[in-house]
Structure formats: structure tokens, C-alpha cells
Amino acid sequence: MSQTLAKLYPLANRVVIKRAESAARSQGGIVLPENVKSKLLRGTVVAVGPGHVNNEGERIPLSVQVGDNVILPDYGGTKLEIGEQKDLYVFREPDILAKITE
Template identity: 40%
Template sequence: MKFRPLHDRVLIKVLDSEEKTAGGIIIPDTAKEKPQEGEVVAVGPGSKNDNGKVAPMDVKVGDIVLFGKWSGTDVKIDGKEYSIMKESDIMGISKSKK
């Protein structure tokens, strides 16, 4: 991928939500909520602090992260759908790539 986020932004491949409930009921597309979990595809270099130094990012490519329901902006790159958001919109890392 040739896309590189700027500053403290993160490009996320949103993971699809479950199509069935625990009881086996199939959820139609119109009733599904926006997924809140995704895989980090690209990260920016970090934000600059008051002294002008770049603060490194806490997330890295391959991390599975949780984010707010209305966080980020949906974008299409090379025909694929992604979400781009600031690192501060990410609530936590659920699975880290080792």
C-alpha cells in the first residue's frame, strides 16, 4: 500500500461484525451496527509535542484495536474500504502483533 497517514493518524481495516447472534438469529445488513474493531494497516510518525519533538505512536501495524462507534472517517483506497482516525480515538489494543 502506498498510503502513509500524517501526524498521529491511523489507517484501520474495519473487521466485519458477526452475522448471527449467540442464539443463532441471522442479523440483516440493515440492522447491523457499525463495527468497533479493526486491524491497523498504517500509522503516521506521531504528533509533535510543545518542544517540537515527535511523540512515538502506541499502536503499530498489525494491532487489533477497539474504537468508538462514530470514530474516524470512512475512506476507499485501491478499491478497499478503510477508516482513518486519530490515535486518540482508539480506546485500546485487544490483540497485539508480536
């Protein structure tokens, strides 16, 4: 992680994600068409905010942590360009579809 990314601290329930490249081939070697590749959006969490504050003033922590692999929606997120990092996006935690555990 670069020095600039180490200083990046999202607010509330926002998460900074580095998108992974979509695979052009499946594990079996089948070439995937463009419409299928766009549906296989994955990323790695590089920074997380402190969490959402509920009506009682209690902070609710996020369910993802730095280093988690996640599945993302086709659209959404705000693109960031910080230094040489051009594939970073900011999502709200509820917009993340799933966390991948291996």
C-alpha cells in the same frame, strides 16, 4: 496488502484502520441484534503516522503499530475508498478505544 495501500502514509497521529465485519452470532451461537453488533467494532491497523509533535518539538510515537487489532468507537473516523479497498477509515490515535492482545 495492495500496492496502493503500501504507499499510504498518514500524517501526525493518524492511523488507517481496516474495519472488521461485526459478528452476527456470538461464540455460543446466539444471534446478536443490530444494536449489539454496532457496539462490537474492531479493526486492524494497516498504516500509522510518525506521531504527534509536543511543545518542545519532540515527536511522540504512537502506541499502535501496523497489524494491531483495535476496538473502535461507534462513530467517527473518515472513510477512505482506495482502489478496491472500501472499508478503510482514518482515526486519530486518541480516538481508538483499546488495543487487543491475544
